[in-house]
Amino acid sequence: MALSREQMAMRVARELQDGYYVNLGIGIPTLVANYIPDGMEVMLQSENGLLGMGPFPTDDEVDADMINAGKQTVTTATGASIFSSAESFAMIRGGHVDLTVLGAFEVDVNGNIASYMIPGKLIKGMGGAMDLVAGADNIFVLMTHASKHGESKLLSECTLPLTGAGCIKKVLTDLAYLEIEDGAFILKERAPGISVEEIAEKTAGKLIIPDHVPEMTF
């Protein structure tokens, strides 16, 4: 079975370490916050200027001046700080964030990522995504392995406008966890019940398959 959204979030949560500052993108990455292991301290960074994002407010706590980068009302966690957008991106661009998790339309064997624009469709903008991929060293991309029509999103070369060039090393799809190295995807783990053959078939870019590819467990 392909991984559910929750399982993808659970798998990424295993990358968390005590004391990590983490930026979670909009969509599935946001779910990672639900799987922070007990007893572990992790602080969530929101690029509109919040380090230490808490849960959604109760109805009584809602405050128009307290939002996250998805423009949702939120609260602060204990020990949070709030600052300007320039300060926020100094953290991001200066490489101070320990883990960044974001979605993508396509990635390729050279670590390029396309995630913000589909030409011909509505143009919305990159927000903070270009800063995040350029500034972070430890980036986890979360995406589906192939489109609904079965077309691979793991390519030899991205076809859509890039968000960043040569900056992605780790990709988790609904079928597999892969790392990008020396112009190829390396298959590291597969989703429960998903065969190496199926992953190979749905990976358009060069794929290196080690002798043993462990199955993820949940």
Next chain:
Amino acid sequence: MPGFDKVVNSYEEAMQGLEDDMTIIAGGFGLCGIPEGCIAQIKKMGSKGLTVVSNNCGVDGFGLGILLEDQQVKKMVSSYVGENALFMKQLLEGDLEVELTPQGTLAEKMRAGGAGIPAFYTATGYGTQVGEGKDVREFNGRKYIMEESITGDFAIVKGWKADRYGNVIYRHTAQNFNPMAATAGKITVVEVEEIVEPGELDPTQIHTPGIYVDRLILGTFEKRIEQRTVREA
């Protein structure tokens, strides 16, 4: 105005001198921390051909979105403009130009502009459409693009509290782009929820020192919420 007193008593006075084809830098993130009164005044004045530098362009009928209704905006410099149907329509019909700018680059362009730095190098956008045509330099084995800073004829800013000298404190995440915008206007207008006498604010807590502020006005704010997300009590 006497001494350092920056207070003006009307939005007419606050936005006096705004002309067609000027550049306005606006604070705010989504609808959070936006200078609602200045935006309303710009709409009232009907200035045209404006270039507006702001992370977003409001929504239909609120925030900077209301300046689109009479086609007052010629160009937007923003990182994300996805919440606004009229914006998309004018963009697709060629009535509006947009310069999509990465959010951190946008913040830094304002910060640098206000600090007298004409340009800077950043890795953000290298190898993408944003980097096309821009100067590329390599530092310590990594490639960076040159981005030019931004200043405006006006900066419009939303603060929380200020003293009459224009020392401003922002509240929660309504801070966002406001402090950088405040530094980057030839004329910086700050609207706040409360004005106090000099000496009443703790100097160590000031976010924007009064030196950046030209006009200060007491406003009232709707503070519309874009995404109301709650949990059970």
